[in-house]
Amino acid sequence: MxxxxxxxxxxxxxxxxxxxxxxxxxxxxxxxxxxxxxxxxxxxxxxxxxxxxxxxxxxxxxxxxxxxxxxxxxxxxxxxxxxxxxxxxxxxxxxxxxxxxxxxxxxxxxxxxxxxxxxxxxxxxxxxxxxxxxxxxxxxxxxxxxxxxxxxxxxxxxxxxxxxxxxxxxxxxxxxxxxxxxxxxxxxxxxxxxxxxxxxxxxxxxxxxxxxxxxxxxxxxxxxxxxxxxxxxxxxxxxxxxxxxxxxxxxxGGNNVFIALKDANVEQAVDSALFGKYYHQGQICMAINRIFVHQDKYDEFVELFVKRTEQLKYGNPAEKDTHVGPLINKDQVNRILKDIEESVGHGATVRMGGKAEGNVLQPTVLTGVTNEMPLAKNEIFGPVAILIPFSTDEEVIELANAYPFGLSGAVHSSDIQHATAVAQEIHTGMIHVNDQSVNEEPHMPFGGEKExxxxxxxxxxxxxxxxxxxxxxxxxxxxxxxxxxxxxx
CATH class of the missing domain: 3.40.605.10 (Aldehyde Dehydrogenase; Chain A, domain 1)
Incomplete structure (x- = not known):
């Protein structure tokens, strides 16, 4: 060869x-x-x-x-x-x-x-x-x-x-x-x-x-x-x-949503969100872009999500226990840092991370984000998680469908029928119940809707x-x- x-x-x-x-x-x-x-x-x-x-x-x-x-x-x-x-x-x-x-x-x-x-x-x-x-x-x-x-x-x-x-x-x-x-x-x-x-x-x-x-x-x-x-x-x-x-x-591209409904299992949802957000530094078309959590579970979810994110090892991708490696080039790093800065300027709070070491962007979590901020509007394509609360199914469906993308997504609930009903309302080519958005199987149709x-x-x-x-x-x-x-x- x-x-x-x-x-x-x-x-x-x-x-x-x-x-x-x-x-x-x-x-x-x-x-x-x-x-x-x-x-x-x-x-x-x-x-x-x-x-x-x-x-x-x-x-x-x-x-x-x-x-x-x-x-x-x-x-x-x-x-x-x-x-x-x-x-x-x-x-x-x-x-x-x-x-x-x-x-x-x-x-x-x-x-x-x-x-x-x-x-x-x-x-x-x-x-x-x-x-x-x-x-x-x-x-x-x-x-x-x-x-x-x-x-x-x-x-x-x-x-x-x-x-x-x-x-x-x-x-x-x-x-x-x-x-x-x-x-x-x-x-x-x-x-x-x-x-x-x-x-x-x-x-x-x-x-x-x-x-x-x-x-x-x-x-x-x-x-x-x-x-x-x-x-x-x-x-x-x-x-x-x-x-x-x-x-x-x-x-x-995708602006994929992860939705934890009021009856979601928080620990299971956090585990799923961590993988779907940080796998390959978030540089995946299917990666989670916006994490919506019902307001009744929001504080519990944020606390556990930040705790787990702090445990992720970032740095040299050749080391077998590294979770988050470098972005592909400096342009990608600078683009994401700019969106973080602008979102913070609009009222978002960096709970952890937010800095780069070379092309390695630290695993980052922001709260206080709204659906109109740059990090929510744009495809992040990096290791930055934004956590957004919602109050009703109708509200989160409207927020999820607000942008002209529809590749993948995920909905969490202890009630499969509830989650499935919400998932059916998300305009996307692929969506997964009680899992995360990064899924592909060789015998299943892979592709998106809209843009x-x-x-x-x-x-x-x-x-x-x-x-x-x-x-x-x-x-x-x-x-x-x-x-x-x-x-x-």
């Missing part, structure tokens, strides 16, 4: 990008330089897309057992190189050891699910309104899929598109996030090369979004763009894709995204076309 990530990967070859830019990849905790990669240009991207298109034609015809075998071999390669991959996830994305292990496990799970897809390309035979005719519906691959991967869960959220795309007969071109070019792209070139994937079916072009980002979407070859990232960038991608009549699968995205990943739902349907009818006996033809005889 290749471990030199100074080159990009096109048509089965490792080559220097032809851009004059160099991408310097650094460890967000230590600042150590990890690798320099010569960036790809628009010409490189065009070469990658053309190689993918040429290779996909034969891959679409490949026997299902052979497609499955490549996915299974890639799984084995990952398992054989687990330490290498974990080290890269920790060093490149600032993941704690606990998060890196979980990310790798989730990646293997979606690959195992995708290994079944070559045998799930089901069609249909249906009746016809015309005598002697048979209707057939075929499920076919789209062709070439462009994947723009994120930096927060780069390994998992990239393979979540790669494996289903290849398994359903497509080819892929990947543009990884500039902060995580290895775990969001180049590692997969190495993994699938070792797994025996035919040349051209997987290509990785590392480059600046300002140089190749728009071309990644507007290029005439890809038929679908799979993107995970911010709503702002997702909207821009959707606009470009729309002009080319391309499909998109967009998993975007949190379009489409669904995982299971049978990603099959719908990454394939297309073709209606083919067969006229078994001569058709009577009525007067139109009879009058000519």
């Amino acid at each position: 290749n471990t030199d990530f100074s080159n990009i990967y096109i048509n089965g070859e490792w080559k220097k990008g032809s851009s004059d830019r160099q991408m310097v990849n650094t460890n967000p905790f230590s600042g150590e330089e990890l690798v320099k990669t010569q960036a790809g240009s628009k010409e490189d991207l065009d070469e990658a897309y053309r190689a993918a298109k040429a290779a996909q034609t034969e891959w679409a015809k490949e026997l299902p057992q052979n497609k499955r075998a490549v996915i299974e071999k890639a799984i084995a390669v990952i398992q054989d190189n687990e330490k290498l991959i974990l080290d890269w996830i920790i060093q490149e994305s600032g993941s704690t050891y606990m998060k890196a292990v979980s990310e790798l496990r989730a990646s293997l799970n979606i690959m195992k699910e995708a290994a079944s897809f070559p045998y799930r390309m089901e069609g249909k035979i249906m009746p016809s309104q015309t005598a002697g005719k048979e209707n057939r519906v075929y499920r076919n691959p789209l062709g070439v899929i462009g994947i723009v991967s994120p930096w927060n869960f780069p390994f998992h959220l990239t393979v979540r598109s790669i494996a289903p795309a290849l398994a359903t007969g497509n080819a892929v071109v990947i543009k990884p996030a500039t902060d995580t070019p290895v775990t969001g792209g180049l590692l997969f070139a190495s993994i699938f090369e070792a797994a025996g994937l035919p040349k051209g079916l997987l290509n990785v072009v590392v480059g600046k979004g300002s140089e190749i980002g728009d071309e990644m979407v507007s290029h005439p070859i890809p038929r679908l763009i799979s993107f995970t990232g911010s709503t702002e960038v997702g909207r821009h991608i959707g606009e470009i894709a729309g002009k080319g009549l391309k499909k998109t699968a967009l998993e975007l 949190s995205g379009l489409g669904r990943f995982n299971g049978e739902w990603v099959l719908e995204e990454f394939t297309t349907l073709k209606w083919l009818s067969v006229q078994h006996t001569p058709r009577n076309y009525g007067p139109f033809i009879n009058d000519l005889k």
